[in-house]
Amino acid sequence: MVGMAITFINRFTVNGKPEDFESAFTETAEFIRKQPGLVRYTLSRDLEDETRYVNVALWESAQALRDAVAHPDFKQHAAAMRALATSEGTVYAERLTFAGE
Incomplete structure (x- = not known):
């Protein structure tokens, strides 16, 4: 479904100090x-x-997420994160909206 909201879930295990x-x-x-x-x-x-x-x-939307990740500056941010932690299986899930939300 085009334009449906998407939830991005990423788990990290830090290789060094959590503060870093x-x-x-x-x-x-x-x-x-x-x-x-x-x-x-x-x-x-x-x-x-x-x-x-x-x-x-x-x-x-999934396209908004793809656009953010495709931004030229994102690569340096991702590299900084990879230097400090490992990422454990990224999950993408369409978000269902229920009455009253």
Whole structure:
């Protein structure tokens, strides 16, 4: 379905200090926040393992997400994140809207 909102889920395991990862993620988040089509996102740290995080972002459409990732500046952000953490299977899911939302 064209234009359907999409949820992007990415899990990370940090290779070093969680503070370094959070700093790099903050820079990436500033970039992503400026991209058209981002509705909201959240980064959460695991309660039991401080090296594990999950990022959940809601985009207006899959095309908006593709456009953000295709932006020329995204590559340097992705490289900075890869230097500090491994990414565990990105998940994309269409978002269903229910009455009352």
